[in-house]
Amino acid sequence: MKHRFIKIPSAISENLCKSFGRFCSSMLMSNDSSKAAFVHVLLFLLASNLGVSAAQMKTVDDFRAAATKANAVLTIPDWEQTPEAVEAAMKNAIAKANASLDRIGAQDPSRVTFRSTVVALDGVTYEANLAANRATIIKETNTNPAMRTAAENAVKAFEDWAVGVDYREDVYKAIKAFADTRPKLSGEDEKLLKETLRDYRRAGLELPPDQRKEVEEFRKELSKLGTDFDTNIVKSNAPVMFSKADLDGLPESFFASPGIKTGDDVYTVMANVTWQFNTVQENAKSEVTRKQLYLIRETLAKDKNVPVLNQMLDLRNKIALRLGYKSWDDYQTEVKMARTGTNAEKYINDLVTGIQPKFGSEVAELQKLKAACTNDPNAKIMVWDWRYYSNQLNKQKYAVDKEALRAYFPFQKVFDGMFNIYQSIFGLKFEKIVAPYKWIDDLQLYLVTDSATGEPLGMFYLDMFPREGKFNHFAQFVIISGKLLPNGKYQRPTVALLCNFPPANGDAPSLMTHQDVETLFHEFGHALHSIVTRAKYGRFAGTNVPGDFVEAPSQMLQNWVWDKKVLDTFAADYRDPVQKNSRRNREEAQRRKAGKRRRALSAAVRVRFTRSCSARSTSRRNAIRFRCDIEPDLGKSLFAD
Ligand SMILES: [Zn+2]
Structure with a gap:
């Protein structure tokens, strides 16, 4: 209630x-x-x-006057509400974009300008992206399967079209004609021209026509397969039935959660639902249970996705080689801060080497605990073990019980606390406003203003709880990106956070783990990164930054949840909000270093694996099998001795 x-x-x-x-x-x-x-x-x-x-x-209209004063535009997306509308919106967007591309391509090469070529092209892709972004949200959130299917098809149509834009010879000629005038540009303008030309080179426009055509086909196929891969995972439901004895160690609140008890001594855990998976991994005493659930989750959509992944790796390799790169990782990192695959590999190896001594001693500690718990002096920590023994260690050594801590992180309190922190750090104000259209009842829409000037900066939607057919991770999605419009006004961004926090349970509100709180601070960091943008071009707005930088702001901001003073501002037992969680917050902060190292190494291993998939095409099939069938052995080699 x-x-x-x-x-x-x-x-x-x-x-x-x-x-x-x-x-x-x-x-x-x-x-x-x-x-x-x-x-x-x-x-x-x-x-x-x-x-x-x-x-x-308030409604968005209450902020129009302030927006006009700041020369800014606020836009609530005009959401399509039928499958036909989704399809039509994408068709219209593509037709409109094609007409604009025709105009760019039809120019007299001797009269081209920066605005009529490079800026115009940024505008075309920006406009088309608006339709694609809406379709993506519909695909990931809509409660109607027919809407999701229509949106999935629309996204595929868009991706296919977007790859094709690079191969518009007429447009390329116009851009090239402008570049050949050796214009003196600076700042964002110079960067826009440079990166636009780089895109064309990376698309193969500098190759002979037959090879260029081949790269185009490969890229279109690759983008379709990428969408299939994601869709297969989103669509996979993985219910696993357990008895209460199998789940010994889990808190009573878990058994009482909606949908868990499905029969007489039958409890159904969805391996694809993150919070359910984590609760079992952290609390189930039975290694058999943890292992079973781990293997099912880590092989979601395996039968469909292994062939898809094989095709993707094959295509990536072909594209890289055709374009003159040594490998896909060189192609991929060229546009990132790492610049080369070798740099990326060195970075990861240095990280692993640097962290190894501490990591080794912490794993030894977990191993000792497992040996004691199982009466097996030779017990090894496997990949499905570390969350459980880590949790046990936290309980024993730091007296931190993650499940008991949930009571201190009721969803709304955490949100209010986070809002206060971000509002004060960035000098912002968040106000809940009316969402004219809601795809679910508890969808929320907020408007962000600069608290000093009253300038409206953008809006964010919050869709926070899991449900059938919804995107099953935690992420920020840009719906309308920031951009300086041709009329001189600035389009302020609108974004959405799609998360899957544990839902409310009976009289208890949604109670988050400390990790959930960290995730929320992280994802909200992305939302602010998008919203406070001042970039002129859509291409550089907000989170449109190199892939190995995009996480940095959020990773910095998520650290607030490890600061006792910050936790003290909002973490309090929801059953008795007056009582602060001071001691627990201190203990949680102490626990921080250990957990952070384990997570960093596990992330490094994953990145290293991803590289091994992309870099060594000859061993790629083995690599996939390694990932999908015997990844637990990774735990064996990593965590043993
Ligand atoms: Zn992130």
Whole structure:
């Protein structure tokens, strides 16, 4: 109940609801008749509250005047609501973009300008991307499978078209004609021209026509396969049935979560649902259970995706070689800060070497714990073990129980706390506004303003809980990117956070783990990175930065959740919000270093594996088998001795 109340928008109703939340829990313990009376009072208050908040909640129109003053444009996406509309929107966007490309290509080469070529091309891809971004959100979030399928097809159509844009000979000639004038550009303009020309080279435009055609076909095929790969994972449901004994060690709250108990002593865990998987990995005493769930999760969509991945690796290798690169990793890293595959490999190896001594001693500690727990002096830490023994170690050594800590991180409190921190660090103000269209009831829309000047900076949607058919990780999606429009106004961004935090459970609100809180701070960091942009061109706006830089701002910002002072501002037991979690916050901060090293090494191993897939085409099939069938052996070699 409380959870639902505190979601009611507007500051006034939130305050009312918080005080009633406390009242509520004590009343619910009293007798039935007073419960019934209380519920009536509550419903009345809720109804009147809703009336007040709906009337009081601002809309985007309330910010139009401030936007005009700041020469900015705010846009709530015009969401397609039928499969036909999704298909038509993409068709129209592509037709419109093609007409614009025709105009760029039809110019007299002697009269081309920066604006009529390079800037115009940035504008064309920006416009078409708006339709593609909406389709992507629909594909990942819509509750109607027909909508998701239509959106998936629209995304594929867009990707196919987008690859084709690089091969518009007429457009390339116009751009080249402008580049040949050796223009004196600087800053973002110079970067735009340079990178546009680099794109053409990387697409094969400098190759003879037959080879260019081949690269085009390979790239189109690769982009389709990439979409298939992701879709296969999103579509895979992996229910695994356990008895209560199999799941010994898990908290009672897990068994009581919606959808878990599915029969007489039958508990269904979805291996593809991250929070369910993590809860089992961290708490299940049975190694058989942990191993079974781990293998199922790590091989999601394996039958479909192994052939897809093989084809992708083959195509990547062909593209790289055709374009004159030594390997796909050189091709990929050319546009990143690493610049070459060798640099990337060195970076990872240095990281692994540097972290190894500490990592080794920590694994030895986990191993000792496993040996003691299993009465097997030779027990080794396997890849499905480390979360469990790490959790045990935290409980024993630091007296930190991750499950018990959830009570200190109720969803809305965490959000409010995070908002306060980000608002004060960046001098921003977040206000919940009316979302004219919602794909789910609890979708929220916020508007961000610069608190000093009142300038509206952009908007973000929050879609926070898992459901059937939804994107199953945590990510920020750009819907409308920032850009200086041809009319001189600045288009402010609109983005969405799609997350999968554990849902509310009965009377208890959604309770997050500390790791969930860190994830939230991280993803929200991406949202702000997108929203506060001032880049002139869509190509460079917000998170459109080199792939090996894009995580840096979020990785820095997520560190706030390891600061005791920061945690003290919002972490408090939801059953008794007055009591701060001070001691626990300190212990959680102590635990930090150990966990961080284990995660860093595991990330490095994954990156190294990815490189081995892309770099060595001859061994790629073995590499895939390694990933999909015997990755647990990675644990054996990594964690043993
Ligand atoms: Zn990230």
